[in-house]
Structures are given as structure tokens and as C-alpha cells.
Amino acid sequence: MPRGEATPGRVMAQVAMVMNLDKCIGCHTCSVTCKQTWTNRTGTEYAWFNNVETRPGQGYPRRYEDQDRWRGGWELKRGRLVPRSGGRARRLARLFANPELPTLDDYYEPWTYDYANLTQAPLGDDLPTAPPRSQIDGRAMAISAGPNWDDDLGGGPGHTAADPVLEKISDQVRLEYEQAFMFYLPRICEHCLNPSCVAVCPSGAMYKRIEDGIVLVDQDRCRGWRMCVSGCPYKKVYFNHATGKAEKCTLCYPRIEAGEPTVCSETCVGRLRYLGVILYDADRVGEAASVEDEQGLYEAQLGCFLDPADPGVARAAEEAGIPHDWVTAARESPVHALISRYRVALPLHPEYRTMPMVWYVPPLSPVVDALTRTGHDGEAPESLFGAIDTLRIPLAYLAELFTAGDTEPVEAALCRLAAMRTTMRRVNLGQEPDPDIARSVGMTEEEIHAMYRLLALAKYEERYVIPTSYTAEHGSPVDTGCSLEEAGGPGMYDPDGFHTAPAAPPAPGTATAPATDPSGASLAGRLNLLNWDGRGRPDGLFPRQEGPA
């Protein structure tokens, strides 16, 4: 064993995500495409498996990070890891009314508009309006909150001041911060290694998939006890009030199984999301999550991850039933590179002790912007490194988000990003390369260039390295088709005239042939463009050419 590391215990694979916050422009494309894919149904109007929140800000649901109130995640009790909302007996005692469940007002009351009024209002002097109607009870309502209500601080200082992360920083810092910085934080389910939502589910309906680590809800076993909603500290499990079942981000598993990125990643215009495999030692997770010092949790989680380049790890992985192409994918994983090799990605709220697996590259732009505003050259190495150190405010805030308040890893990550910026600036300006810049952050020039390629060029094939699915029981990749292909599943409509494949047009001259309309296209030959993959020219796309009569 070349690295002299201890033999890994139980090797498991996890499909994980990294988001580069420097590139997020807060356009909400991820949220909208996710919603169109997963939660555009009755009962999930208020649910956003993916949401983008402005920081500082309260988030969605509002103040979800206030764990004194919602009691999500885990806590250490006499050295033992227990859900913060209490052990098994306490949970069953609270079965009939969950005291820590957010109400709809903590999210927002979903609404639609009474568009019919636009055309049906009686004739009058005033232009008719489309008044808002609640999608919950159908009554007229005044809109007072939404999923991104404090977008770009739209809610004003009153909203921002209630940010639970800001509350941890001192008052003076808060005031300054509100004037100085703003960035976006896109959030999906963290697909944690130690998921507290799974732990608190009384029915055992929630589970972590062995093959890829995706955390899912078995809809047939969920009984609607709602404990997962409060148990998740990120509030990323939602209660479908129409079906009475919990639903959550699925990491678009039907796409992941086919080797494709999630919908939020695929449609991200900033190309800031990375998907890849991480190999980890499942035997170390419990110990790592029970580290006494909250600020040690980031390092402890890093210690669970295995180096796929290590032959010993690769051998142990294949012995554990992980296919060869998954180990290969783990070696090329952009997520592993950003988290373990370059150490620029950090976990969101490790202090919840759930071992989250969606990590973030902290934003350097606020620092550069602040520097430029003060008249300095925002990208000159000497001023930029100095600014990261002296601009304590964003550092403290970012540290509260990503490292339980320890500014050192955040500072190190920002310095590596700054080194990348200044190194590439020298390249662009045709100046002599300065290897000292890379050396000062503990990297080589080659590593800086590789990181630049991954973060700045961000090629599609390098951002998403996803092997196709396998079943661990059989140990070999199997093609079982789309997991959602079943009667009544999402996107599986009842066959009717509109959704079936274009039927052959009736033979001319038969008695049953309908009278052809002037365009020559009959309704039976209509094409549903939603089912078109964009390749070729399907039948029925254009009206049929009328032959000479």
C-alpha cells in the first residue's frame, strides 16, 4: 500500500454535487426547471426541491437554520449521537401532533390568479384585474410571502436582520455586512451520509440507496407522520398535503441512473454545478459525525472520503461490489477534485452532523468587488490576499455557513481561488508566470491550471462524470429502463388521442375517413412536441403534402 493508510473498512459510493457560488447569478433557472419536473402537482405547490436564496437572508422556509426552533439534525448527548428532536420513544410520544413542524406560513401560501375575471368581468370604467387566489382553499388572498421573498434583499433590512446565521455574528459586523455583501445560495437535498430525516422516520419509509447514496422516500411505505420534515435541518423534505406523503429531492435518480446530470445541473446557465462519484468509508461515518468539536466536523468528514487513485481503495471498492467503471469515474470525479484535491469546496452547515454531500465553493467575488470599490486593483495578488485576511466580515459569515464558524478553511479556499485568479491574470496579460503565487497557497502551477480548467472553462464532460447505474446485488450494470416507467408515474399519461404516437392517417377513399381540412392535417396525426427529442423530422411535424387529386 503506497500511501501507508489503513485498509478502508466498508467502501461505499456516493453521487455528490459541488456548486461554485462565484458563478451563481441567482436566475432561478434550476428552481424553475426542477419545479416543472418534480413539483408542479397539487399538494406540492409550495415545495421547491431546489431553491435559490439570497445571503444574507432568511432562506426558505424562513429561518430554517434556527435549530433551537426546528430541532433538525443530530446532537451529541453524553458522547452519543441522537437526533436533536429526541430519541425513539419521545418521537412516538409526539406522533399525534409534531411540535416542530413548520406550517405553510413558514414556507408561503401558494397562489394562482383569477384570470377568468379578465374576460368575464362586467363592463365598467375600470380595467379588470386578475386577483390572487389561494391554491390551498381557493379564497381571495393577499400575497405576503413567496419562495424567494427576500431575493436581492427585496424584503428589506427587516427580513435580512432575521437571518439566523447573521444573528451569530456581532451587531456591528451585521450592519456593515448588510451594506457590503450579497451572494446566492442554491440549495437541494444534501443526500447526507448520516441523514437525520431517515433516522427520524417512524415507518422506515426513507432510505439511503446503497449503490449511489441517494436518499429517497418509499411512497408506498410513508404514512405521513411528518417527522422527516422537522428532522431534516435543511428543511428539504416536504409534506405533500394532497397525498399525505413526504416528498423530497431525488437527485433526479432516473437521470443519474442513465448517466445524465440532474435537471438543475443540466439547465444551470452559470454552469456552476458539478456531479461526480465519491468513494467513502462507511465505517468511519458514525465516528466522524460524533466528533466533539463542531469545527472539527469538516476535517472529520474529509477523513471519511477515500482516494480512488489508491490501488488499495480501488481493490476494496471492487471487493465491495462497486463496478470498475464507478471506480474509474471516482478517479475523474470533479467533485472529489474540488473537495479533496484542491480543497476549495466546503460542506453546508457541517455542525448539523448529518455529513452533507452537496458542497460549495465559497464566493470570492464579494471580496474582489469590495476591494475594487475602495479604489484598489481587485485582482492584484498583494491586495487580494490582504483583503481576504482583513475583510473579516464575509469570512465570518461564510465560516458560519460552511465550517461551523472556523474561518481558517474558508480563508484557505478563498486564497486558492485568489491565487487562481491572479495566476491566470498574468497568463492573460502575457506576464511572466510567478510560481510563488501557487506555492503560497500550497499548490503547484499545474494544479492551478487544472483547477482553472475545471472551475472557469467548466466543460460539460468534465463537470458531470456520472457512471450508469448498477445493482449491487448482481454486481453488474443492468439496463432496466427508466425507473419512473410505470403506469401512473410522472410523465406517463393515459393513452389518448393527443399523447399517443401519431396514428397512420386513414387511407383515402375509405368510408370512415374524416373530411380533410384545408391544411390536410387531421387531428389523429398531431404530434406532441414534448416527446420529440429534436432529432430528425418526425411524421406529423408538417402538414402532409396534398398529392394531385
Added chain:
Amino acid sequence: MNHLHTALWGVLPYLAFTLLVAGTAWRYRYDRFGFTTRSSQLHEHRLLSIGGPLFHAGLLFVLAGHVVGLVVPKSLTERMHVPEWLYHLNALAVGGTAGLATVAGLAILVHRRLRSPAVRAATSRSDLAVYPVLAAVLVCGLAATATTLEAHPYDYREGVAVWFRSLFTLDPDVAAMAHAPFVYQLHALLAMALFTLWPFSRLVHAFTAPVAYLARPYIVYRHRGSGTRPAPQHRRIG
């Protein structure tokens, strides 16, 4: 003793029981997705946090009371030298309190279902059938308990309980129930109606009480593709 009594106390219980078992099995087979509490806590939580625990906890005590009153024969408590007055005082105090709590809890829950627009909008047709029957069963049972306050109360342990136990030996003692006071008979009839509604309403969630949670490891791992859905078609029932 006539044909009506035979039908009501000799035949009907078995019909109700068959519907309860077969209906639940059928629903579990074809609508496992429908086994849920269909909670409305998301819409309204203040009244629920009082009414929900009051109703459910009261109901568990009521259930325990029925087990003691119907299943334990009088000879057993006599052999254990439990005095008659103590037994009935206990039944009246504990049973009466639990019954009152259950009725009060149900009243709060029904009130919020009618008055909170969001909860009202989430009410299904099966709820509309279940709530009146449930309320009637509870009120009748409470009234029957109250009759034991009379000077010479009806001893249900000599009548109703004998009939109930005889059902399980497949030799129903119709006479024992036929001579019971009307309020007991009505309570039993309404209870049978409730049991027939049970599989087809949200009441099925009672059969999925998560007792196994107490013995389960916290984190559940599953293989991809394990536990595939049993039924090809899903329909919503209840």
C-alpha cells in the same frame, strides 16, 4: 329472541369482521399508497396540537378499557379478589375520563375541520362518512358508561362481554346481547358500522402504527430496485 336479534348479533358481527379484514387486505394490495394519516397539520397546527393528542391518547385508553371490560371474564377478577365496587369505580373513573377526553379531542378536531378553510378544503368524502359515525359511537359508549352510575346498573360483564367473547368461539350468545339495554345495542351496532368503514377511509392508518421503529437502527439502507411496487395500478381509495 327472534330473527332480527339473530341477524343483528349472530350474523352482522361476522359480516363486519369479514369486511374489515378483507377490505384492509384488498386495500393494502391495491392502494398501499393510500395508507396515510393524511395529516392537515401543515394547514393548521394550534388546535391540532391540543385536539390530536387528546383524541388519540384518550382512544388508546378507551381501547385498553374495552379489552379489560370485554375480554377479561368476571370469574378471573373474582378469583384475583378484586372487589366489585373497585372494578366499577375504576371503569367509571378511568373509562369515563378517557371517554370524555376522546370526545373533547374529537370535538376540537371536528371544529377545526369545519372552521379552518384550508382544512375544510382538504376534507374528503370518506371523512364526511366517518366523522358522524365515529362521533356517534363515542357518545353512545360514553352514555353507556354513564348508566353505570344508576342505583341498579346493568352489568355488562354478565351480558355484552359474554356475547363478545362468544363471537370468537363461533357460537354467538345472541340472547346475552338481545337482553342488553338499548344504548349498549346501539353502541355495538355503530361500532360495527365503523369497522366496515374502516378499510375504506383514513382510519387504516391505525393499522400502521410504527411500533417497529423502537427496535430499528436509525439509518436505513436499501438496494436500488428492492421493494418494487406490488401492484401495477394505483387507485386512490378513501
